[in-house]
Amino acid sequence: MVASNSQKKRKAARRNARGGRADAPQTRERRERPRSGAPEPARNAGGRNGRNAAGGRNGRPGFGMTVHGEFTVVITQLVAYALFFGIIYTLGVRTPGGIMGSGMLAMSAAMLLIVGWPFGGDESQAIFGRAVAAVTFVVSAIVVLPSEFYTDMTYIRWAAYLVVAAALVVAASFLWTNLQRGKGKDADYTRIGVTAGFTALCDASWIFLPAMYSDMSKPEAASSVGWAVFVVLVVAAVVLLRVSTKRWNALEEPGAYAWLGMGMVPVMWFGLAVFLASCATNWLL
Numbered sequence: 001m002v003a004s005n006s007q008k009k010r011k012a013a014r015r016n017a018r019g020g021r022a023d024a025p026q027t028r029e030r031r032e033r034p035r036s037g038a039p040e041p042a043r044n045a046g047g048r049n050g051r052n053a054a055g056g057r058n059g060r061p062g063f064g065m066t067v068h069g070e071f072t073v074v075i076t077q078l079v080a081y082a083l084f085f086g087i088i089y090t091l092g093v094r095t096p097g098g099i100m101g102s103g104m105l106a107m108s109a110a111m112l113l114i115v116g117w118p119f120g121g122d123e124s125q126a127i128f129g130r131a132v133a134a135v136t137f138v139v140s141a142i143v144v145l146p147s148e149f150y151t152d153m154t155y156i157r158w159a160a161y162l163v164v165a166a167a168l169v170v171a172a173s174f175l176w177t178n179l180q181r182g183k184g185k186d187a188d189y190t191r192i193g194v195t196a197g198f199t200a201l202c203d204a205s206w207i208f209l210p211a212m213y214s215d216m217s218k219p220e221a222a223s224s225v226g227w228a229v230f231v232v233l234v235v236a237a238v239v240l241l242r243v244s245t246k247r248w249n250a251l252e253e254p255g256a257y258a259w260l261g262m263g264m265v266p267v268m269w270f271g272l273a274v275f276l277a278s279c280a281t282n283w284l285l
Contacts, residue, residue, distance in 0.1 A: 021173055070245035076263025077241055080109065084267070088209050093217070096169030098210040099149055103141065106206040106271065109264050110137045113199065116261030119249065121192050128176065128189050129196040136169060150211040155279050158208075169197030170226045181201045193221035203268035205275035212274055229277045236273045240266035 072096065084105055091097035103195025115129045143161050148154060180187060218227060244266045251258065 010226055016031040034206075038090075052228045068123035070248050072259045073248050073263045074241060076260060077244065077267055080264060080267040081237070082127070084206065084209065086212060093210040093213040094150065095210070096187050098284075099207065100211075102207050102209050102220035103145075103253055106203050106268075107137070107141070109203050109268050110200060113196075113261050113268065116259065116264070117255055118248075118258045118265060119192055119195055120253070120254075122187065124180075124185070125187055125189055125192045127257075129192040132169065132193045133196040133200045134175070136165065136200035137204055140165070140201060141146070144207055150208075150214075150282070152282070154280060155208075156274065158205070159279075160204075165201055166198065171193055171199075173197070186214065199265055199268050200269070202272040205271035208275045212281055214279040215278065218285055220285045221281070225280070229280055233277055237266075237270060240269055 008232065050085065084102075087101055087105060088098050091101040110133060113133060117126050117130060119126075119129055140161070144158060169194075170190075177187070177189040180189060215221065216229070246263055248254070248259070248262045251262075251264045254262075
């Protein structure tokens with residue numbers, strides 16, 4: 001046992017002489033050197049959604065993340081327009097199927113907006129905006145469904161509702177902002193609430209698409225009024241598409257499904273253009 005211990009001591013002495021243990025502090029020093037030397041590159045230095053500095057938009061996103069520009073936002077809009085116009089045309093204009101179909105499509109768009117919140121803000125602002133959008137859409141559905149569809153009174157009633165509802169959304173958002181500031185929260189809920197409420201009101205206006213379809217299929221639609229309505233709708237769709245892509249590029253840290261919400265926002269806003277076009281065709285054609 002004594003011989004064995006002495007042999008171990010001699011072997012340990014040889015390792016120390018060769019610098020085995022002497023290198024350990026140097027190893028630890030090398031491991032700690034980045035702390036005192038140049039800083040390590042930040043993992044998320046590439047910008048929004050964790051893009052790396054070298055890869056830019058080529059960074060690999062997680063499921064539901066989109067970092068390859070406005071292409072997905074544009075595709076989302078085109079698919080949504082195709083679904084709205086195609087499904088309503090298939091179900092039939094001025095029919096119960098067409099009316100209910102337009103309402104279901106509008107509700108689906110509102111749900112996608114809530115899931116893919118594109119308007120930024122902190123967590124509390126996003127929750128407030130989602131709540132405003134949901135409540136506004138539900139109230140709009142309650143207001144429009146009991147009415148007799150596509151009479152002159154329907155248009156007058158809906159126009160009056162849009163004005164009153166917009167005023168209430170602005171007032172509620174302003175009051176909520178002041179209430180939160182009174183609790184010491186320095187956050188602006190007015191912009192988020194107004195944008196969400198306005199988007200929901202426009203989305204509910206898609207209910208007038210079957211009426212516009214019916215009026216635009218009349219022989220009188222070949223007149224200058226019909227062509228003017230068509231041109232205005234196309235220009236509005238192009239302008240909204242352009243605005244949405246610029247807004248998407250301006251976002252610094254969009255959420256996981258913000259591309260979906262950003263793609264649906266201009267489609268929902270286009271519902272107001274549908275209502276105004278339906279008013280024009282109802283009274284002028």
